Amino acid sequence: MLWTLIVLGGFAALAVSILIAVTLGPADISPVNVRDVLLNHLGLTDVPVRVSKNAIVWEERLPRALVAAACGAGLGICGVIMQSLLRNPLADPFVLGISSGASTGAVIVGVLGVGGAALGLSGGAFLGSLVAFGLVLLLARMSGGSNDRVILAGVASTQLFSALTSFVIFAFADSDETRGVMFWLLGSLEGVRWDDVTLCAIVVLAGAAVCLYFAYVLDAFSFGDDVAASLGIAVAKVRMLLLVVTALITATLVSVAGAIGFVGLVLPHAARFLVGPRHSRLVPATALLGAVFMVWVDAISRVAFAPTPLPVGVGTALIGVPAFIVILSRRRSVR
Structure with a gap:
């Protein structure tokens, strides 16, 4: 009840x-x-x-409010998956280097003109995200495929694509191109339309359905691979499937709204405080909490410095960083 x-x-x-x-x-x-x-x-x-x-x-x-809700829900769900699979409460969707890959893809299209009108910033960002994720999987597999290796591969991928983004902007972009790309990279919901709403809604709902289907598996992963394997779970296959789902959700949302950080890091912890650790409740609770959170962050960011909107990624970071510090403090006190 x-x-x-x-x-x-x-x-x-x-x-x-x-x-x-x-x-x-x-x-x-x-x-x-x-x-x-x-x-x-x-x-x-x-x-x-x-x-x-x-x-x-x-x-x-x-459309802007609905895309904001989809971004909050989707990134929150991805955070739940990452923290469970990697058994790391500080993991978030961008640990796989997806955001950095999206940034590089968007910059290559916007600054170098590769793909031009056929791709656009969103299309370039999506392709860049998938390339970055593929690189992470390759590096992780080459080094053994453990949880720690996945995280290290994500860190390496993030640094690589961040450097590529900075190089392209420094070497080829003029001031107007740099300003436009950087504003998008900070997270922006300007100009979203109903096509974006449809895309984000379909991807997030499908991802949520997959996560709810594997809720008991995520519960098992929270206790380690050995426990999951003892319950008859195909650990490697299921982890790969859920990582791919996470990558697709994150890549889609980043391609539409840019890089929005800290949502997938902070919101799962807030949801756990409300409903506990069972993923059958944690996934929908995180999705709802993230949707409400992002709608309000976007609304406040839009009117705080009107008529110039504050990038929504800046708003989430201003709230997320203090929450991140609280999480670190709690982990230290537990130890």
Whole structure:
């Protein structure tokens, strides 16, 4: 009963958060305007709404809020998977070097023009993420494939692609290109559209379904590979599958919204405090908490320095770094 109330409360909080977020911004949009626009597009009413307000709500703010929710949910789920598979409470989705690979891919397209209009920044970022993940898997397999080796391979990949990104910008980018790419790399939801909403929603929902299906496996991994193997789990195959799911979710979200850090690191710990360590509850709780968190971070980042929006990745870092320090302090006190 309590779990049901928590889930229903989470969905209600998410719906209210999105509604409020859509009203925030330089243009005056009331909750009544949002309601009328939504009901009109759903075909339930035909209330006259000014064209400008309809465009702001339906074409700009609502897709942005929904993508923010998808990013928070998806990165939170990836954090849960990484911390369980690697048995490291400080692991997050970007430990596999995916963010750095996405940055390099975006810079190659944006600065060098490789792929041009056929790819765009998002397409380049997605391909760069997959290349980085492939390199991590290759390095980890060459060195034995243990959890520690995966982390070390991720660190090496991160450093490599960060250096490549800096080199391309330093050697080939002019000031305008550098400014545009760097703003995107800091995390930005500017200009997202319904196509992005559809893509992010499908990937995150599919990833969440896979994680819930393997919830008992994630519980076993939390106690180590030997325990998981003793329960009849194909440790290597399942770990690879879940790592691939994590990579695809992260690569998709980074390709749409840029690098958004600390969500996958901090939110799983907050969810564990609320619902405990069982992954059948931890995964949906983290997804809901991450969605609500990101909607509010994006809304505040959008209006804090209006009319110039603060990159959402900066907002998550400002909140995530203090939380990260708290986690480190708790680990030290436990030891």
